[in-house]
Amino acid sequence: MKGFIEFIQEQGVVGLAIGLILGVAVANVVSGFVEGIINPLIGLILPNTNDLGEASFMILDSEIIWGALISPMIDLLVIAGVIYFVVRGIGLEKLDKKKDA
Numbered sequence: 001m002k003g004f005i006e007f008i009q010e011q012g013v014v015g016l017a018i019g020l021i022l023g024v025a026v027a028n029v030v031s032g033f034v035e036g037i038i039n040p041l042i043g044l045i046l047p048n049t050n051d052l053g054e055a056s057f058m059i060l061d062s063e064i065i066w067g068a069l070i071s072p073m074i075d076l077l078v079i080a081g082v083i084y085f086v087v088r089g090i091g092l093e094k095l096d097k098k099k100d101a
Contacts, residue, residue, distance in 0.1 A: 023083070030078045039071055 039052035049055045052074075055067030 026082060027079055031075050034075050034078060038074060
């Protein structure tokens with residue numbers, strides 16, 4: 001693990017690319033979790049809907065699908081929490097040290 005951390009410290013662009021790839025993977029897992037588990041559970045509580053993503057109300061002849069906004073917001077909060085606790089837990093906040101000349 002120490003060698004990997006030193007590698008990321010010295011290779012800023014490569015480290016950024018690795019972080020981006022891992023971030024996309026985490027986002028996909030979290031989206032699957034929210035869409036497959038969280039949304040249906042919240043949908044059980046809401047009247048007339050089976051899934052949070054389908055939650056809506058009518059204004060005149062227009063259907064306002066507010067669940068389509070709330071679902072990505074839950075994704076964002078879960079991803080932010082996961083990233084925060086991983087960075088804090090592993091100590092990655094110390095990765096941005098300057099390379100000695």
